[in-house]
Amino acid sequence: MDAQQKGFIMKRVTRFSGYSLLILTSLILIAPVFFMVVSSLKVDAEYLTYPIRVFPTTPQWQNYQLVFTMTPFAKVALRTALLAISTAALSAFISSMVGFGFARYNDVKGNKQLFGLVIAMLIVPFIVILIPQFILYARLKLTNTYWPWILGALAGSPYNIFMFRQFFLGFPKELEDAAEIDGCSPFQIYWKIFLPNARPVIATVMIFGFMNVWGDYLMPSIYLNASKTLLGVTLAAAFKNPQGFDLKAISLAASVIYILPMIIVFFFGQKHILKGVVTSGLKG
Amino acid sequence: METGVTTKQLEQNESGKRTLTRNQRRTFTFYLFVSPWLIGFVLLGVFPLLVGLLTSFTNYDGLNLATVKFVGLGNYARAFEDPDVSFSLVRTILWGLANLPLWLVLSFLLALILNQDVKGRGLFRTIFYLPSLIPITAAVTAWRIILEKNFGMFNASISLFTPEPVAIGWLSDYSLPGMTSISIWGGLGIGMVIFLAGLQGIPEELKEAAQIDGANSWQVFRHVTLPLMTPVIFFQLVLGLIGSFQQLNLPLLVTKVGIAASSVPPRPIYLYMIHTYQQIFTNGRYGYGTALLWMLFIGILILTWIVFWSEKYWVYSGASERDN
């Protein structure tokens, strides 16, 4: 029948144009990454030169080896990964609790004001508190340790708190009431109902939390010495020639190595965690 | 025995002990949940904030602790006389206007598309998120290959179609579009992931119920998905606003010449934070720079409050359907 055939063709066309759009967008987004990888195999003088060439004349595969010989890259990466995972998990847990409090206790006096303070802390530029915070930690003898990160995670991050709060705002009130009637304590409501359904946000928060530590330059440059430093500092500071100029190709190679674990984590993470859907608790 | 839902007075249970009212219990629970952040703020946040504020009233330059002087509101007054302050503020607002709407719309669209059952969506999601994974220094190095004036790929491609090679300064004269491309490219992944997380949180039953009622996919989107996504959109809007006003690294990295700490971003992207950075690190005016930052803070805060004030008009909230 005509309508059926038309419908069939329409579906095909939309699917085709949808895919084309996706592929086109992918190509545009990948282009700089492509240049990044290709340039990591060039000699520095070929980075941007004339005649304009996309590919290196001779690929400098040793750039990747140099990343590991010029710096203790593997050791620093491992150290950073451990810190990143633990603080991301800790901050996610704490922030979910705090976000829950803000989201579901809107009627409590002081909620709005306190939350306003959380948002304000999100806006404060770090340079303003950088030196005083350093002095504080120095007094506590906590510089050149990882305590600034751990304490920061224990307090929850405003960004994560905000995200959890928004997410938990969307849960219907009936869920809470039903659980209360069933005799659940507030913590149980949080732990048994809200948190399990927040898997997408937990995944997001953990990915971002990991990324923040994995590539951060500012915090380790302020608090850590060379023997304890993290990957962000190594990436930014170590690949230079004796006069102090960046070694572009080797830095790019280091960046490629730097993002590989993240790609793998993200690819598998998004598949397993982002498919969770809220289904429980609404029926009856 | 006690219902607890409506009682507002103190009650006594069987054994004669006093119990708290529901409101008092809720207040206690609230503060308990929020305590980690609160304690952290009081112990680790207040002191640095106060000292940071104090610095803006001095002529501190990083090294003159022995001779630092109190200048009162001098730094703040100076901001009003400094022509570069208003100039950079305008550039920052333009930057926000160029970046924020585009980023919001594009990442929302991508999230919508990739929330469907598209073949290979895992691969696509990873590809779209890839730019956000790349450290900004490497991203700038890579984008320079594309945007550079004389030897960049983009100009080279354009020159294939023109009689003579063109050299458009995407990083100097036209740095606003140039930088915007890099910024949106790098931010799409994060935006997409957050929107995806929000979309995942929408119960399928609601959508199915609407479809059973006869709604087509646009109507499902308009009346189920979009309203339920407003908290997430709100979140992205607020954060995007804050982020665009605080943009610092991108112009600095793009303009960096060798190891020169004295390269200055071109006028189109001479943003407010850049001006502050120059004051603090090049001119040693830590006190003045801090004052500028506090003024920025207040400005963003006001804007954010406005957005928050508007929250009740367009943001859905399941938690607020209570007798409040």
Added chain:
Amino acid sequence: MDEKPLKKLSRRDMLKLSGTFFGGALLAGCAPATEAPAPVVQPTEKPAEPTAAPVTEAPVAKPVSGHVVVMHLLHEFTEDHVAAFQEANPDITVEVVDGQDATRFFAMYAAGSPPDVYRLQAPSIPGLLARKLLLDLTPYFEASQLIDIADLAPANDYYKAESPLEIGTGKIYGMCKDFSPDCTVFANTAHFEKAGLPAPDDTKTMSYTEIMDAAKKLTVFEGERMVQYGYGYDAAWIDRFWMNILAETGGSLYAAGYEKINLTGSEDAKAVAKWFYDLAVEQVTPSPKNPSPAGWFGNDFVGATASMAQYGFWFSAMAIGDANKDAVVMLPGPTWTGERRDPTVTATGAIMTSATQVPDAAWKVFEYYHAGQPSIERAGSGWGVPALKSQWSLIPQGTDFQKQAYKVLQGELELNTPPLQFNPFIGETVVSNAWNLYLDQALSGTITFDEMLTNIENDTNIAIKEGIDRIIP
């Protein structure tokens, strides 16, 4: 006592041998008194106190131990250096802090624990000295087994000062790790030939006018695209070049007392600034409107898209690439009036902060890095002229290019140019930053050249005034 001949002999020997011998010599030199912390007379290796009583205490007879914090760069003071030093000096522990970010230094200083050894460049010294942040190291230098004050290359004079405004002689506050006369010019002879210019002669000094002419002829455009440009110089050092040029006739960029910069009031200064401005206008050099393609002109030169690059001797270690093979010469620094001056304008080195709690231990680290095995490695790498004249023979002269560069280098070193006096009241980059800021606007046509100079002058004077306010209570 015949200390001096003894010292000379041991030093010469040490220079020929490996680092472990150094370590051994150091250990032998200071027999540690392990028990009593009470002042104990050191073994005879330590020389007698210098006759002129210095302000700082001479190395006191205490066991040399401590925890030393060095603020340096990760790729210069490496983990290997730390390990080697600690192995040779078991009582001293060293921690390296990356010093790329000035904020770390401010923060440590504000917290009351600045680093003991601090890497910096010469222009910072007057300012830090005025703030009394530097430790007088003269006694340590005089007592040192590894360093002979007479062996210090003239570039180390940047670290000698009577007062913040009298740099060059006096107390010693530090030394260079290495240096280069920074005005030399590297030229691509193939480009010269192609442009029909006579080949650059490394026995002759070019004048700035000749450079401008050559640069104009060497710049090649294809349509709008600049394919090759004539001359590259480091715009971050522009005020240092101005100071150097003006010093040819004894002039100065600053008024007496360094309280004001003199740009619009001095015809000489204006002419010099105009030359640099014209370079940008003629588009023969990277500028804010026409940034260097490869990110800095050094890379452009190696990629043969720049014909001349004004950089110091250190650049010879990387100047040759595939694109400009066999076509690179190093030329003597140019001159404005015919007077020849070629100082180093950076003199990267280190000082010790006056607040250090472990000066003896810190000095050991300082000495190790600047005169021990690391300095020998640096000397042999060809990335700079060693700070100790006795190490100059270690500069590589294997290839023809290295020989040619070394020949020109000798000529520049023989000039013995006195150090530039930097302004103690402003930061290193205040003037060059203003230059970049206003040059951009001048090239756009928003302001004129004279307005640009006036703006730079005003901005700098304001900064100087603030600096005076901060330093002199």
